[in-house]
Amino acid sequence: MSNRFLKIHPSDNVYVALTDLKAGEKLSLNGGSLTLVDDIPAKHKFLEKPLQPEEEVIMYGTVVGKALSPIKEGGVIGTHNIKHKAAPYSGRTKTYQWTPPDVSKFKEKTFLGYHRADGQVGTANYWLVIPLVFCENRNVEVISKAFIEELGFSKPDAYKDYVHELVSLYKEGKTDKLSSVSFQPTTANGHSRIFKNIDGIKFLTHQGGCGGTRQDSQTLCALLAGYIHNPNVAGATILSLGCQNAEIKTLRERFQALDPKGSKPVIILDQQQSGTEQELLTQAIQKTFIELIEANKIERKPAPLSKLVVGLKCGGSDGFSGISANPAIGHTSDLLVTLGGSTILSEFPELCGVEQELINRCEDDQAGELFIKLMRTYSNAAEAVGSGFDMNPSPGNIKDGLITDAIKSAGAAKKGGTAPVADVLQYAEYIKKPGLNLLCTPGNDVESTTGTTGSGAQIILFTTGLGTPTGNPVSQVIKIATNSKLAQRMPDIIDYDTGGIISGEKTIEQEGEDILDFIIDVASGKITAKAVELNQDDFIPWKRGVSL
Template identity: 35%
Template sequence: MATISEQNASSISPVIRLHRSDDVVIARSQLVGGTVLQEEGVTVSGLVPPGHKIAVRAIGQGQPVRRYGQIIGFASRPIAPGEHVHTHNLAMGEFQRDYAFCADAKPTRVADGNATFDGIVRPDGRVATRNYIGILTSVNCSATVARAIADRFRRDIHPEALGAYPNIDGVVALTHGVGCAVDAEGEALEILQRTLGGYVVHPNFAAVLVIGLGCETNQIARLVEKQHLEALVSTGRLSTYNIQETGGTVKSIERGVELVQGLLAKANDARREPVPASHLVVGLQCGGSDGYSGISANPALGAAVDLLVAHGGTAILSETPEIYGAEHLLTRRALNAQVAEKLVARIRWWEDYCARNHASLDNNPSAGNKAGGLTTILEKSLGAVAKGGTTNLVDVYEYAQPVHAKGFVFMDTPGYDPISATGQVAGGANLICFTTGRGSAYGCAPTPSLKIATNEALWQRQQDDMDLNCGPILAGTKTIEEVGAELFQLMLQVASGQRSRSEIHGYGQNEFVPWQIGAIT
């Protein structure tokens, strides 16, 4: 799949061509009817918003339409050269994808030099990028107690509570809306327990409290047993209790406050030290995507991922419904046939899941995506996979499974960003990189999240929420590789303790959203 850096784009050109075989080009800014696209030999007919597509040749009804050199849909009516191409004349359609298992697999480049960041080395050797105390809940019924405990340690409300503990990033309550009225032996509870277990052992938590009501399906004792957390209990890194056994809300809050106070001194002993970049596990996200996402921010993140992998680190691509139609680009990069087959199996699971629920995998893009220029899920997916760079796909994981492989991997998650990132963090991600074209307000405690703007207009409008601007790629003043290198350095800086914009604003506690799957009875 070609990128803008391959076409030697100039800021003078009003459009961007991504591949020589494309049927469309992309407007750099709003174009009006009568604008002549000299390099394409066509004249624009009608108003075309920024980030949207213009046909550069006549396309007959039913014919495929290509962007990135790949099919993004089929003409639903005849399209003339210079015409705006969008939902009114472009639709989904079935076509065969060439999975070509492992055809593009290649040796992984090893970087020259040793990139490092200042991390916190835990006793088991894993490396943290933050140092939190976490309060988790087994069920929605204990959420109020958990939040009340965390509020006692909020620096903006009670600055004295953590005043003597500067090495602690905070005390956070991560609550959720499930935990009961589900099959005690079913997949829904298994996923919830796997997610909670992944957070309990996450290196960014110095210690964790898990609070329950007492009568819920998701019994804490069973959670500890199923997720093999007994050793954490015996060492004091994990404490658990139930509201019913403790004597109600007030007593449960006071007990939690007392337990947290007893953890502060030890948690504050954490110190940062230089560690190799191979200890970074980065979750890749895109939300509020637009027509520029697959041109600027996503490829720039992909370039940073290639650098990370070259330094021995790990990157997790996710959001299975948002690689649908582009999965063949990943199977071609699979390290072996088994990895490719695992990815295809997850695609087939989603096709069956949607059919059982009378839904469709092509109900994407969202209204905001369409306003930004994306028309079909095929087009959106082709841009989304660019976040994964160009290295081999070395493994595929189910939701919230622990990620142990080094290199570029895939985790099966829904496309909804909070659910997807929650699964990545449960799998061990200690940094999130989140690209956006329409604008996003998102954070992800206990893991810092970097927000990456696809275009200059977004950067100017919502700069207070953004950490990096990829607009210079569209303007032709910087290459994808240059911005990717800047992003890689920013990843190291934030992993070393530099706060991201979402951290400064206090995002993170409300964005813990485990995947709810299965019947609630």
């Protein structure tokens, strides 16, 4: 690979600039030469051969767009001269053959996890407090204030101290000194942790449960049941008002389907039955505290890597995502699948254009047909409200080289590696099979990570080229940079840097293996993901309207 430009697939008619290239530069490629007619910013693409209007742009070996106007050889492509076009898809067209990677260095490795009675193993140990309806959000927040500091889960608020200093100067009339006050981060601990084996109490407030469609309430209950069943969760306290669409009986039914033996403690309180708010809150606090004592008795013990369920997500993507971080975690996924573990690839709007490849990789026709149905239903729903998958790339994506949804999707799909597709899951459906699973979620960062956790992921690998602080209350979200400049600029949110692939210092396979080692350390509690350190507990259930 040249350290200045890259042709990803032999059949491509575009190259990716790995560094800024200038108009007039003469490049040597494929035994010939090409003179650039435009400036090509790093992460953007230039044409190998000229294109006429309607002719196709090929990248990653697939159709990713078509020309709107004549484009010269060596010319840059952008929204001014190409538009989205994706390859058509149908049922399986060929039998898929896969050669698993060598996993000999990982076969004897384990992680230290929390073993649950149902056989799952958590990489963390949380207690959840969940409202079944938004009317209970305030009560959940009261419980949060009562518990967090007293149990030692709070962190010192350096920003509060910063504001205090600004207020003091203002009161003293020293407003001329306000701009010179510097922020001082603190690493001091607050109260000492009361329960050493509990990683935290998480409060999943939301705006659903009532006032929406019955489908939304059913989906919310299924999602919450998945969160309670997630191996990172020891148990949960549920607050209900009593009259909402998301009924207690629906949640119980959904959770019982996942945990028929009732192996996990769940406290359910109904405010309209409890009477006063004081009675509701004191019962919730008392019962939860007693269960925390039991949850604290579990300790980390070795577990095989086959017990890992890892989500695969990208957000704030750039033109390097599909050639560094995404294929790197794709290799990590292949390693985990070979070891008997599970991975979950989400974001269906970002699989547009690579459908046929994924259909052909499905292990059976049923999974392939479900994938087709979900993709077409989702696409039609978007078009029905005047949108479409072609509108998926954000302004930041486009600025950094992801010109069409098909370009973005072809690179995003690399997160799924090359393993066969074991199963296709609808939103809020819990994982059933080991191997690579496709999960129907939006591309929206938080709606997607929220859904992936509800399907059983203990850890989520989240690649980013632009930077995003997204986290989750239950899954440990590991942020992986596509380029070293981002990792250096935002070290407070980035956990791992795959920029070595762009510079040529490391291969995709080397990074994939190193990422798996990193996962093992996070899963064992030896490394804390940055999103966890920042208490980035993002939780937004997907209401089944259109969200890209």
